[in-house]
Amino acid sequence: MVEFHHINKSYDGEPAVKDISFTVDKGELFGLIGPDGAGKSTLFRILTTVLLPDSGKILFDGRDVVEDYKYIRRNVGYMPGKFSLYQDLSVRENLEFFATIFNTTIEENYDLIKDIYEQLEPFENRRAGALSGGMKQKLALSCALIHKPKILVLDEPTFGVDAVSRKEFWEMLKGLKEKGVTILVSTPYMDEAELCDRVALIQKGDILEIDTPEGIINKFDKKLYKLRTPEIYPTLTALSKMEGMELSFSFGQEIHIYLKEDIDEIGLEKQLKEQGIQQVEVSKGRPGIEDCFMDLMVSGNLLEEVGDE
Amino acid sequence: MNNKDFTITAKNLTKQFGDFTAVDAISFEVGKGEIFGFLGANGAGKTTAIKMLCGLSMPSSGEATIAGYDIYKEPEMIKKNIGYMSQHFSLYQDMTIRENIRFYAGIYGLTNKQIKERGEQLIKELKLENFADRFVADLPLGFKQKLAFSIAVIHNPKIVFLDEPTSGVDPITRRQFWGLIYEASHRGITVFVTTHYLEEAEYCDRVSIMVDGEMRDLDTPVGLMKKYNKKTMNDVFLYMAVRSKRKE
DSSP states (O other), X not given: OEEEEEEEEEETTXXXXXXXXXXXXXXXXXXXXXXXXXXXXXXXXXXXTSSOOSEEEEXXXXXXXXXXXXXXXXXXXXXXXXXXXXTTSBHHHHHHHHHHHTTOOTTTTHHHHHHHHTTTGGGTTSBGGXXXXXXXXXHHHHHHHTTOOSEEEESSXXXXXXXXXXXXXXXXXXXXXXXXXXXXXXESOGGGGGGSSEEEEEETTEEEEEEOHHHHHHHOOSEEEEEEOSOHHHHHHHHHHSTTOOEEEEETTEEEEEESSOOOHHHHHHHHHHTTOOSOEEEEOOOOHHHHHHHHHHHTTOOXXXXXX | OOGGGEEEEEEEEEEEETTEEEEEEEEEEEETTOEEEEEEOTTSSHHHHHHHHTTSSOOSEEEEEETTXXXXXXXXXXXXXXXXXXXXXXXXXXXXXXXXXHHHHHHTTOOHHHHHHHHHHHHHHTTOGGGTTSBGGGSOHHHHHHHHHHHHTTTOOSEEEEESTTTTOOHHHXXXXXXXXXXXXXXXXXXXXXXXXXXXXXXXXXXXXXXXXXXXEEEOHHHHHHHTTOSXXXXXXXXXHTTOOOOO
16 A cells, blocks of 8 residues: 655755665554654655655555655545644634545544544533643544545654553554554554554664564564563673673563573573572563564664764 | 651642642652652643652642752752753753753852863763764764763752653663663662653652552552552553543
8 A cells, every 4th residue: 555665865964764665555554663763754754745755755555655745645644743733723623624624524534533532522612732642642633534544644643641541542543443544653662563463663764674563573583581680780780791691681670681692591590690699580581572673773783873974 | 767868758748720639648758869660641740749849839738858858948959959851851952962061060050170070971971972072962862861861960969850751762772771770879869750661660669650649559669560460560550540530
C-alpha cells in the first residue's frame, strides 16, 4: 500500500533520514520505533506531503505522493506529534470542521469513530483547548478518521502519556485495524513494538531492522543472561571491569548481559563474587525488543555522539 | 533514620483550586540520598505537588519541610537548596555549553572560582571537552538532558527534582542518564523523579503512586510488586491507576 524508495532528507546539511526504503502492506499495523531525532517525523511529513524529500520517492496505492499529492491527501488521516486541532473550537466543531473540509459529514462515517468519540460526547461543547491530554488525543484521532482514510499516520500519539492511557490508545488502534484501517504509527516506547504486526527500528536516520517483533527477537545472535541482585549499581560497575564482558544494561530490577562467548551461569556468578557482589542470581533469558534495539545500536555504531553531523 | 536525615517531610499537604482538590492530604518522608520515584497518571496531581515542594506554589493546608526549610516561611531558602530539570529542556539553546554552565552556576550563587572548577569538571565528566564552546542547540537530545541534569546539581543541592527527564531519549542514553542519577544519590543528593517509563521506577529506592490527588501507596519497588502480586512495576501501576475515579 505504501512504498518508501530510498528516501533522503537533510536539514542544513545534516542528514535526518538516510536512504530509507520499506513498505507497509494493506491492513497492517506498522510501527516506526526509535528515540527523538531518529527521523520518524521527517518520514511521516514526506509521506503526508507536507515536506519534500531531497531524493527518493514514496508510492501510495502505486501513485507518487509528490506528483499525485491530492490523492494521498484525500486518503490519509494524519495525526502530527503536536496537538494541532483548533483550541478555540469546541469538540463537536472541530470534528464538523474536519468532516466538512473532506466533503463528508459526521453521520456518514460515524461507525468508524463511534467507540472513540462516544467517550467524548459528554464534553461535546467544551473547547478543545480545555480538554485533558487523553481526551485531546481521542479527539485528534476522531478528526483524523472522520473522512474514512485508507491509511492512518500517527506521529508519537502516546508520547508523554501515562501507562493507562497508552494501553487504552493501543486498544483503540487494535479496534481500527480490525475495521480494516491500515495504520502507520511511531513511538519512542520500545514496549509498544510488540503490539505492532511489523516494526522498523530506527536510529539516527537509519533503519536498524525491519521485521515482525518475533522475527527481530529471533535474530538476536548473542547469549543473554539476566542477573538479579539488590545491588544494581555496584554490580553494573563490577561488570564493566570484568574480562570477557561485552554489554550489560539494567532493566528494572534485573541486569541483562549480552555475550558472544559462552560463559556459563556458574562462571559468571563466580566472577561477580570475586568482585565483591555477594547476592546475585544468574539465569539465561530471552531478549525483548529493547535488548535488540540496544544491541543493534552498539553493533551499528549508532550511539549518540556530539559533533557527528 | 532520625528526623534530621529526612530531606523532605510532608504532612497532610493539600492544594485546592476552588472546590477541586488537586492534591489531597499527602504525607511522606524522603531520606538523604534516596532515589524517590513519584508516579501517577496524567492529572493525578503530580505537577501540583512538585510545585509546592519546590516552593513555587503555596499549599492550601498541611505542612512540609524541604531541605530543613519550612514551605510557607522559607520558600526562597528552599529554591537555593534544590535543583530542578524537566522534560521540557531548560538550557538556553543559543548559548554555548560553557555559557550555560556559567549562567546557571552564577544564578545558584557559586563563586567565580567554584564555577570554573566545577564547570570544567562537569565538561570533562560528560566528555564534552572539544565541544564546550558549541551552542547547546547543536547537541543531540540525550546529551542535552545529561548536561541539564549535571547543571541542575552543580551547586550540590540537597534535593534534585526531575520531571520526566528521559522522555524520548534512546534506551542506551536513558541508562547513562540513570548512571548520573545513581552518582548524585551516592554523593548524598536526594533524587525526586517522575517518569512514564515504568521499568525506571524499579531503579528507585522507593516509589509512591498518586491516584486522584492521594498518595495511594508508598514502598520499595519489590515491596509493591509483592503486595499486589505483580511481576513488574508497569503491572502494579496499571492495576492501581485504573482505579482512578477522576475523569475530566
